[in-house]
Amino acid sequence: MDDDDxxxxxxxxxxxxxxxxxxxICVASTxxxxxxxxxxxxxxxxxxxPTIPRCKNCDLDSMKSNNKEIKKVQSEDSLINLLQSLADMDITFKALKKV
Known part of the structure; x- marks a missing residue:
């Protein structure tokens, strides 16, 4: 059965x-x-x-860039700024893992 069905x-x-x-769930458990x-x-x-990535405000390149920046972080403030930029993106964990 597909989604439209x-x-x-x-x-x-x-x-x-x-x-x-x-x-x-009730029927399945019984x-x-x-x-x-x-x-x-x-x-x-x-x-x-979810199987469909929901990243609307970002692309793979920007995620890769942020990921590389996080790895180079030297201060707490810069880490917070980078994490905030990731938080502002509408992204799933699965899409982020692909980076």
Whole structure:
């Protein structure tokens, strides 16, 4: 099932996504307890590392540049400034790890 199929199911069911997720978790924990337990780590990882990078205000080159600068930092103030510039970017951990 792709994202558009899921959206179509949500629209036709008149159920909001959070109710759908809560119900799916309840059914999975009741009817598929062992499989849910086996998949738990993968589910958690997907929750915290989206598959689509969300970096809108930056590019890979600027991330690489900031990463190199952080490695050369000499003072606390310069580190704080560099970290603040990274914090201002809309970026995921997965995208940052690629740098």
């Amino acid at each position: 899921f959206r179509s199911i949500l629209r036709s069911s008149c159920v909001d996504v959070w109710t759908f997720i809560d119900t799916a 009817d598929y307890r062992n499989e849910l337990k086996d998949r738990r780590d993968g589910i958690i990882e997907r929750l915290y590392t």
